[in-house]
Amino acid sequence: MQLVELDGLKDALVGIPGVSGLSTEQRKRLTIAVELVTNPSIIFMDEPTSGLDARAAAIVMRAVRNIVDTGRTVVCTIHQPSIDIFEAFDELLLMKSGSEIIYAGALGHRSKNVIEYFEAIPGVPKIKDRYNPATWMLEVTSMEAEQRLSIDFAQIYKESTLFWQTDELVKELCTPAPDAKDLYFPADYAQCAWKQFTTCIWKQFWAYWRSPGYNLVRLSFSFLTALLFGTIYWQQGTKINDQEDLLKIMGGMYGAMLFIGINNCFSVQPFVDVERQVFCREKAARTYSPIVYAFAQVVVELPYTLFQTILYGLITYSVIGFHWSVDKFFWYLFVTLCHFLYFTYYGMLTVAISPNAQVAAVISSAFYSIFNLFSGFLITRPQLPRWWVWYYWICPLAWTLNGLVTSQYGDMRKKISIDGKPQQAIEDFLKDYFGFQRDFLGVVAAVLVIFPIFFALLFSISISRFNFQKR
Structure with missing residues (x-):
């Protein structure tokens, strides 16, 4: 200095x-x-x-x-x-x-x-x-x-x-000296992978800590969205008497998650874009492995996203009035956490494959409508043409909706009124109308874990491979 x-x-x-x-x-x-x-x-x-x-x-x-x-x-x-x-x-x-x-x-x-x-x-x-x-x-x-x-x-x-x-x-x-030996480096980098990771995670932690604007924006948006949807659906989580009541609650859960997920994606893009400029210079100097940097970037998001999940989950779960039980509450938090993570990592991925944050925003926006269309809410899985069902199974939002609804209502035997049909148990209605089954919840959980990992891996590979630097 x-x-x-x-x-x-x-x-x-x-x-x-x-x-x-x-x-x-x-x-x-x-x-x-x-x-x-x-x-x-x-x-x-x-x-x-x-x-x-x-x-x-x-x-x-x-x-x-x-x-x-x-x-x-x-x-x-x-x-x-x-x-x-x-x-x-x-x-x-x-x-x-x-x-x-x-x-x-x-x-x-x-x-x-x-x-x-x-x-x-x-x-x-x-x-x-x-x-x-x-x-x-x-x-x-x-x-x-x-x-x-x-x-x-x-x-x-x-x-x-x-x-x-x-x-x-x-x-x-x-001309080398007579006793000189050829240069030999036993490794590509001066430090081992663990030392690189701890250094990168320390660096990323301070970068996040010194960027309160980024985290305050998404936390504030989550808080306001939770209050908005919570007050709109005030204590209606257990007041399910007919098909309309159930669809209304599903719409509230789905809409809030979609809004916050998209906001997470948009919020992370400019931050990662700025960080990438430093990363490209340090990558050229072989300061650390690109994969290690990407892994640190992924891991540093976890505590902030977890806090965001708890903040949103506590407000919406209590204000909307879902059934209070330990397993249902933690299922709700689990699905919400996976949802927030895969949207955040999806935003990071779009930056890694784009020259700047503006292009990344355009690329990410192109898939929001597609995700929404094949989520199973606007058009349920049984109603989809057979040649489009495959996309339903790879749509992240479809699994989020499945996990949220099935974990809260997939085991309820309460009968509700169905338009033009005899009364039916909520569990049976979800199975017939949406294709949601409580027994399938374990698979839903596994897939919801896979999506954040999948987007994080794609981000790691992309940030390592693509270089949009002009110098």
């Missing part, structure tokens, strides 16, 4: 670029500091001063100079540097269009070596007093200058003494 002059900001939050937290040049210095953690002997920087004003660029280059003074080598690509920034470097590698080298060597005090080299070429104009050597160098070696002078700077360099000196130095440095 002291090396990049950030010790005064060691407790500051990084924040969101352009919105809060560190400034652009502070973020650049922080990025450099992160790379220094592994104590590398050489560091490559791609345009460290781009997008900065003169003062900010000078601060960044001062930090770079501090790193060089510790004995490390820093290789930078840089465009249109000021005099001070240009002369902060020790060596220069200059290439023209076509990636041909036209100068490689020491810069010299106040760019003396570079200026003397190019001024010695016949036809090249002398540099003016107080003129930026970098600007002059680019002007005199431009394609137009080559055509005007009828020379090839790349060929001139290859025929120069400087080229042969550099070539000999490269050969010398590339």
Whole structure:
């Protein structure tokens, strides 16, 4: 932190670029500091001063100079540097269009070596007093200058003494010592998988803790939705006298779960999108395994989703007035938890396969209507055409509705009035009309567990495979 002059900001939050937290040049210095953690002997920087004003660029280059003074080598690509920034470097590698080298060597005090080299070429104009050597160098070696002078700077360099000196130095440095051994790394990463996971989960925990907006939004939405549907269906959970009463309660349960599930999906997308930007950089540096990162991202959601489930479940279960029994209550929480999780992980998956959160929102939205249509509520399974029944069985919402309704009413023998038919027990009506059976509840529970795992695995694979970075 002291090396990049950030010790005064060691407790500051990084924040969101352009919105809060560190400034652009502070973020650049922080990025450099992160790379220094592994104590590398050489560091490559791609345009460290781009997008900065003169003062900010000078601060960044001062930090770079501090790193060089510790004995490390820093290789930078840089465009249109000021005099001070240009002369902060020790060596220069200059290439023209076509990636041909036209100068490689020491810069010299106040760019003396570079200026003397190019001024010695016949036809090249002398540099003016107080003129930026970098600007002059680019002007005199431009394609137009080559055509005007009828020379090839790349060929001139290859025929120069400087080229042969550099070539000999490269050969010398590339020759291994007699007792040197080939580099061998026993593992792809510096730490074992468990250490990577604990580090990633610690990082993700603090990222969530320092992002109260994300969690407050979904918790507030769950609380308000629970109150809204709870007050609409006030104490009607056990007042089932006819088919209409049962369908009304089912509609309330289903609607509330669908609203919150979609909100979970939308809420997580921008958060994961921002986190992915950091992940891509750390993945390129092989800081940790992508699978380990994805697993940590999945696991860190569990406590927050569990709290959301308990908050929503306690309110709706008591206010709507379902039958109070331990098994029914925990079945209700279990189905709700699985439902919230698979919608959350589905949102994470859409981000992993999309270039940004906006595209992810479009992709996820395309399936909401399909999920809703084949959930078994608008069109029950017995009423579906045989060629579409297969989609019912793979629709997550269908299993959520099955689990919610069957766990609460699948064992009730109370007779209710059925439109145009004799009275029928609730258990039998659910079996005949929806295809819900209490004996099938174990399978429903297993499938509800599989869906979050399935989406989490797809997220892990996708975040590892797809890279939408343009750099």
